[in-house]
Amino acid sequence: MYWYSSTCVLGKNTLNEMMKKISDRAGLSRVYTNHCIRSTTVPNLVDNGHTMEEIKAVTGHRSNDSVSRYTKRISEKRKINVSHSLTAGLHQDSTKTEVFTVSHEKVVSSQPTPSGNPTVILEKNGARVQLFS
Secondary structure (H helix, E strand, O other): OOEEOOOOEEOHHHHHHHHHHHHHHOOOOOOOOOOOOHHHHHHHHHHOOOOHHHHHHHHOOOOHHHHHOOOOOOOHHHHHHHHHHHHHHHHOOOOOEEEEEEOOEEEEEEOOOOOOOOEEEEEEOOEEEEEEO
16 A cells, blocks of 8 residues: 655555554554555445445555455445435435444434334344335
8 A cells, every 4th residue: 555745655664664654653552564454455445435446556456356355245335325325216305314233233323214113223233124104
C-alpha cells in the first residue's frame, strides 16, 4: 500500500515504519503493519465507490484478483443496502432502514410499510431471518 504526499510517493518500507510508530504512539495492543490495514481499507474503498484501478494504484496490487480477495466479505453497510433494496421491492415502497443491537443479535428493521406493518430482519452468527407482519 502506498501513501502520497505533495512531493513524493511513500513506499512500502517507509509506510511500514510509519505504521509501527503510529501503533506505538497510539498505545495499540499490537503493531499494525501496512498489510494489516488492507483488509479494512480495500472494502472501505469499494464501499465508497472507488474503481478497481484506483484501489490497485493505492494498495500496490497488480491484478484485480488479488484485490478481490479483500472484497469477498460483504460489509454491514452493503448488507443493509441489499436488505433495504429487497424490502423496498417487496413493498413497492422505499423505506428507511435502521440497525441496532439487542444482546448478541443484530436487528435490522424498516419503517412501517404502507399497510402499517413493519418488516423485521434478525441477524445472528451470520444467519439472517426476515419477518413480515
